[in-house]
C-alpha cells in the first residue's frame with residue numbers, strides 16, 4: 279500500500295471491481311479495498327443475470343455459471359401460471375451465477391489490469407479538506423492508515439457509509455427496502471430452464487418468492503418482503519412456511535440473507551472527489567431487485583469519468599457531474615419507471631393479482647422482457663393499471679428492456 | 686437508548702446498516718457495531734430478516 283493513488287475504490291463487489299478495472303486500464307494508479315477477508319462471500323444475491331448485458335463486461339466462464347435460463351414463470355396466488363420464454367435461436371437469455379467465484383473473477387480482472395487490491399481492509403472514514411474528498415482512513419489488521427487519492431469511488435454496497443461520510447443521504451426507509459432470505463437447496467425438483475416467481479400477499483407481502491435454477495437439481499429459493507411489512511413474520515419465517523408447503527423434499531445447503539434498496543434514484547451520488555456506484559448509490563431495480571448489471575455499468579462509467587477528470591486536473595463536481603447525468607439517463611430512467619410499476623403492484627390484493635394473471639392466459643409470450651409483460655397486462659387491464667400509462671411512452675422511446683434481452 | 690444484536694442470530698448482511706437513519710451501525714466483517722448515535726428508533730429491528738436485533742428500553 280502506498281500513501282497516494284489516483285483512485286481509491288471502496289468495496290470489491292461487481293461495481294467496485296469494474297470501476298477499478300476500468301480506471302486501471304485507463305492508466306490510472308488504483309487501489310481497491312475490501313473489508314471482507316474473502317471477496318464475494320457470503321453472498322447476498324439470487325444470482326440471476328441477463329446474458330447480453332453481462333457480456334459487455336466479461337466473457338462468460340463455465341467456472342462461475344451454474345445454469346442457463348430460457349424463460350420465467352410467474353405464479354399468481356391462486357396458482358395461475360404466466361410463462362414467458364425466449365424463442366429465439368440459442369434460447370437461453372439469462373444465467374444463474376456462482377457469485378462467490380464470479381466476484382473473485384471480476385476482482386482478479388481488476389488486479390490483472392493493474393489495480394492494487396487489499397482484502398480485510400475496511401474504510402472507516404473519508405479525508406475531507408476544503409469541501410473535497412482527498413482520500414480515506416482505513417483499518418487493516420487492526421492498524422489505522424490514511425491513504426490519499428484524487429478520487430474515491432464508493433462501491434460499498436447496501437451498507438454503504440462512504441456517501442454518508444461525504445454528506446450524501448443514502449439511508450433508506452423500511453418501506454424502501456426489501457428484506458430478504460434465501461436458501462440454496464438441493465433436491466429442488468424444479469424446471470432448470472425457468473426462473474419462477476410466486477406472488478401473493480400471504481406468501482410474500484409486497485414482494486415475492488423466487489426460485490432460480492442452480493444446476494444439478496439445485497435452486498436458490500428466496501423471499502423478499504417490503505421492510506414496512508416485516509415484524510411479526512420476518513423474511514426467514516415466511517420462507518420457512520413456503521418451503522414446508524411447496525418444497526418439503528428440498529434439502530437446505532446454504533442460507534443467504536440481505537436487503538435490497540427499492541427506493542428509486544436518490545438525489546445525489548457525487549461530491550468533490552467522490553462518486554458512488556451500485557448498491558451504494560441505490561442503483562438496484564425496484565421490481566426485480568437486480569443490481570449486478572447496474573453496478574457494473576455504473577462502475578464502468580465512474581472509472582471512465584475518473585480518468586477524464588484526472589486528465590483534466592479537475593476532480594470537482596463540475597467534472598464528475600458527467601457521471602451523474604450519464605447514469606441517470608440510462609440506469610436511472612429504468613429504475614424510476616420500474617418504481618412506478620412497483621408502487622402500483624404493492625397495492626394489489628391477491629384477487630387483483632389473480633385477475634391480472636388470468637387476463638394473460640391466452641397471451642403467447644415469445645420474450646422474457648418485463649416491458650412485453652407490462653404491455654400485455656396494460657392492454658387487458660387498462661383500468662387497474664391506469665397509473666402505468668405514463669411509463670409506456672417512456673419505455674418505448676428509450677427502448678429499455680428487462681436486462682434479459684437476447685442478442 | 687441502544688440496541689443489542691444477538692450475534693448468534695445475526696447473518697451479517699448489513700440490511701440494518703442501510704436503514705439506520707443516524708448512521709449508528711457498522712458492519713465489521715462478521716458482526717454489527719453500534720455507536721452512541723443510536724436513538725433506539727427500532728427501524729433496524731423491524732428490517733432484520735432474521736430478527737437478531739432488540740431495542741433496549
Ligand SMILES: Cc1cc2nc3c(=O)[nH]c(=O)nc-3n(C[C@H](O)[C@H](O)[C@H](O)COP(=O)(O)OP(=O)(O)OC[C@H]3O[C@@H](n4cnc5c(N)ncnc54)[C@H](O)[C@@H]3O)c2cc1C
Nearest residue numbers: 289291292293313324325326401435536556557568569570
Ligand atoms: C437476497 C438478494 C437477492 C438478490 N438477487 C439478485 C439477482 O438475482 N440479480 C441481481 O442482479 N442482483 C441481485 N441482488 C442485488 C445484488 O446482489 C447487488 O445489487 C449487487 O451485489 C450490487 O453490487 P455492488 O458492487 O454495488 O455491491 P456489493 O456486491 O454489495 O459489494 C460491496 C462490497 O463492499 C464491501 N464494503 C462495504 N463497506 C466497506 C468498507 N467500509 N470498506 C471496505 N469494503 C467495504 C462489502 O464487503 C462488499 O463486498 C440481490 C440482493 C439480495 C440481498
Ligand code: SF4
Nearest residue numbers: 695696698699701733
Ligand atoms: S439486519 Fe440483522 S442479520 Fe443483517 S446484519 Fe443486521 S442484525 Fe445482522
Ligand code: SF4
Nearest residue numbers: 705723724726727729
Ligand atoms: S434503533 Fe434506530 S438509531 Fe438505533 S441502530 Fe437501530 S436504526 Fe439506528
